[in-house]
Amino acid sequence: LEFRRVLFRSTLNTISALVESDPAATRTVVARLSELLRRTLDAAHEPEVRLADELQFIRGYLEIMNHRFSDRLTTSFAIEDGLDDALVPAFVLQPLVENAIEHGIGRIRGPGAIELRIERCDDRLQITVRDNGPGLDPAARGVIGLSNTAARLAQLYPGRSALRLADDRGRGAVAVVELPYRTHDEEADA
Numbered sequence: 651l652e653f654r655r656v657l658f659r660s661t662l663n664t665i666s667a668l669v670e671s672d673p674a675a676t677r678t679v680v681a682r683l684s685e686l687l688r689r690t691l692d693a694a695h696e697p698e699v700r701l702a703d704e705l706q707f708i709r710g711y712l713e714i715m716n717h718r719f720s721d722r723l724t725t726s727f728a729i730e731d732g733l734d735d736a737l738v739p740a741f742v743l744q745p746l747v748e749n750a751i752e753h754g755i756g757r758i759r760g761p762g763a764i765e766l767r768i769e770r771c772d773d774r775l776q777i778t779v780r781d782n783g784p785g786l787d788p789a790a791r792g793v794i795g796l797s798n799t800a801a802r803l804a805q806l807y808p809g810r811s812a813l814r815l816a817d818d819r820g821r822g823a824v825a826v827v828e829l830p831y832r833t834h835d836e837e838a839d840a
Contacts, residue, residue: 660748661686664718675717682710690741697806700834701768701775702734708743708766715751723755723762730769735833738775739806745799746779746825749815754783754823775831782822786815796825803829 661683668676689707705727712725747764755762767778796813803811811829818824 660718660751661714664714668717679714679717682714686710686714696740698737699740700734701729701736701738704738704740704743705729707741708747711744711747712764715747719751719755719762722760723751723764726763726765728765728767728769733768733770733775735835736770736775737832737834738777738829739802742777742799742802742827743779745796746777746827749796749825750779750781750783750823754781757784758782770831771828773831774828777827777829778824780818780822780824784822785817785820786823799827803827 661679665676665679665683668679686707689703689710716723716725743766747766750764751762755764761782763782765778765780767776767780769776796815800813803813807829812827814826816824816826
């Protein structure tokens, strides 16, 4: 998958930057990368995973990115209670967060912030990733690399999912994924 290439590239760049100046942080980043590699291999054949597992993966990824951006990156999570068992596409959060980092936080000089919000809206699950970067460049709208994510959503949930990327009224960018709300127990009963 494309996200693995991006994950490894950004993590290896982080390790390279830290290896001389902060050996302890380098060891932490290598340990997190090892965990993430194991998770990608374990879930490689699973089209969907529990939201709790996906959140654990993205927290490990963000720990690595916190080392990359030092004290410039803050993250916040607003996850509605009771959604741990919701099924989501495996690795759906990483490209959304990576996009916010590369096209948002990576393009500003000051403090960067990423907010991850997940909530249930009736029979839908809504995932929102917001950054405080410069917002969308209208000339680059078709270039920002979430097309693989959109294609995966369309394949898993034909006609029942959406991926929207928008300017957040001059305060950054926002990516929203909507998909059917389902749990593993509901799938087993079907």
